[in-house]
Amino acid sequence: MPVYLDHNATTPLDARVREAMLPYLGEIYGNPASPHRFGRATRMAVDEARERVAALVGAAPQQVVFTGCGTEANNLALLGAAAHLPPGPVAVSRIEHPSVLEPARRLEARGRPVLWLEVDGEGRVRPESLDAALAQGARLVSVMLANNETGVIQDVAALARRAREAGAVVHTDAVQAAGKIPVDFPALGVHLLTLSAHKLHGPQGVGALVRDRALELEPLLVGGGQEEGLRSGTLNVAGIVGFGTAAALAADELATRAARMRALRERLERGLARLDGVRILAAGAERLPNTVMAGVAGVESETLLMALDRAGYAVSSGSACHTGKTEPSHVLAAMGVPPELALGSIRVSVGKDTTEADVDGFLAALAGALDSLRRGAVGA
Numbered sequence: 032m033p034v035y036l037d038h039n040a041t042t043p044l045d046a047r048v049r050e051a052m053l054p055y056l057g058e059i060y061g062n063p064a065s066p067h068r069f070g071r072a073t074r075m076a077v078d079e080a081r082e083r084v085a086a087l088v089g090a091a092p093q094q095v096v097f098t099g100c101g102t103e104a105n106n107l108a109l110l111g112a113a114a115h116l117p118p119g120p121v122a123v124s125r126i127e128h129p130s131v132l133e134p135a136r137r138l139e140a141r142g143r144p145v146l147w148l149e150v151d152g153e154g155r156v157r158p159e160s161l162d163a164a165l166a167q168g169a170r171l172v173s174v175m176l177a178n179n180e181t182g183v184i185q186d187v188a189a190l191a192r193r194a195r196e197a198g199a200v201v202h203t204d205a206v207q208a209a210g211k212i213p214v215d216f217p218a219l220g221v222h223l224l225t226l227s228a229h230k231l232h233g234p235q236g237v238g239a240l241v242r243d244r245a246l247e248l249e250p251l252l253v254g255g256g257q258e259e260g261l262r263s264g265t266l267n268v269a270g271i272v273g274f275g276t277a278a279a280l281a282a283d284e285l286a287t288r289a290a291r292m293r294a295l296r297e298r299l300e301r302g303l304a305r306l307d308g309v310r311i312l313a314a315g316a317e318r319l320p321n322t323v324m325a326g327v328a329g330v331e332s333e334t335l336l337m338a339l340d341r342a343g344y345a346v347s348s349g350s351a352c353h354t355g356k357t358e359p360s361h362v363l364a365a366m367g368v369p370p371e372l373a374l375g376s377i378r379v380s381v382g383k384d385t386t387e388a389d390v391d392g393f394l395a396a397l398a399g400a401l402d403s404l405r406r407g408a409v410g411a
């Protein structure tokens with residue numbers, strides 16, 4: 032049986048989530064905007080899901096805007112908020128997911144300068160870099176809560192406090208954090224927060240933007256006026272029901288899942304430490320309980336990835352959204368990881384159902400793959 036150790040790319044749909052979704056792919060089928068009983072049935076389901084997604088992050092249901100994915104929520108946050116802000120730069124950390132970097136570049140192309148926030152060698156945003164951006168009049172700040180590649184957790188509450196004091200609007204991409212660590216929208220003090228269902232055992236193709244309702248946002252999609260006009264389009268009812276169920280399960284099981292994953296990560300790291308030329312990156316930073324990014328000297332990560340895949344282990348190199356890319360990932364480059372380590376980096380992300388045997392098998396497969404690759408035997 033192949034072993035899946037790439038949970039930061041996506042997670043398997045929880046069987047309980049699938050069960051909850053099935054009626055909405057079958058006998059329950061109204062448009063939630065319709066006033067009749069068919070519409071009421073799906074509207075009630077969407078309302079319940081909205082409550083559950085809001086509860087996962089300590090927000091009110093009216094603060095949740097359902098979107099087509101995390102990418103869309105990030106686009107709505109940056110492009111939507113910037114549309115209502117006075118001229119002035121946006122400040123974005125260098126290690127954001129492309130779904131934040133690209134809208135920032137779009138704003139730049141439209142005449143709003145981007146100030147790139149630097150990170151230290153452990154992947155933590157430098158507070159002085161934010162202070163400099165705020166001093167230059169940054170209007171909008173976006174810093175992710177946890178990084179998809181390294182798992183590094185940012186002190187978003189502290190950064191948001193500084194940014195708010197300077198009058199800036201603050202967004203955080205919490206896609207990787209939700210379901211792995213507690214996420215508290217009010218305590219973070221941000222105006223906007225992004226979520227995605229498929230990273231927490233929900234379905235792919237559904238996300239949410241949690242928002243401070245006092246903040247004006249320009250929608251990306253206009254039309255029928257769904258989601259209070261912020262995201263027109265008939266709702267993905269089954270997906271949203273799945274998201275709600277996944278969020279409720281993640282909230283209920285957070286402590287046990289996190290403890291289990293942390294123990295597995297520690298086991299993995301102990302094993303990695305015994306291998307030659309392998310270094311755990313951002314080891315000194317607070318990280319997600321499930322994520323290890325390891326720099327491996329003397330191999331190319333794509334080659335290593337394929338060797339591991341042949342051995343039955345699925346991991347990722349750098350960001351999964353960028354497979355096939357051979358330059359070091361932008362995250363590792365921003366951290367100043369030496370290219371010879373970054374080019375051989377692999378990301379292992381365990382999940383709530385990963386076992387010790389999976390981790391031990393992976394470590395053995397990695398040792399074998401490294402041995403063959405370094406001797407130049409594979410592919411010969």
Ligand code: PLP
Pocket residue numbers: 039040100101102103105128130175177178179204206207227228229236237238352
């Ligand atoms: N933000 C982060 C940190 C991610 O890891 C991802 C997914 O890879 C996204 C945003 C995009 O979410 P989605 O896949 O739902 O568009």
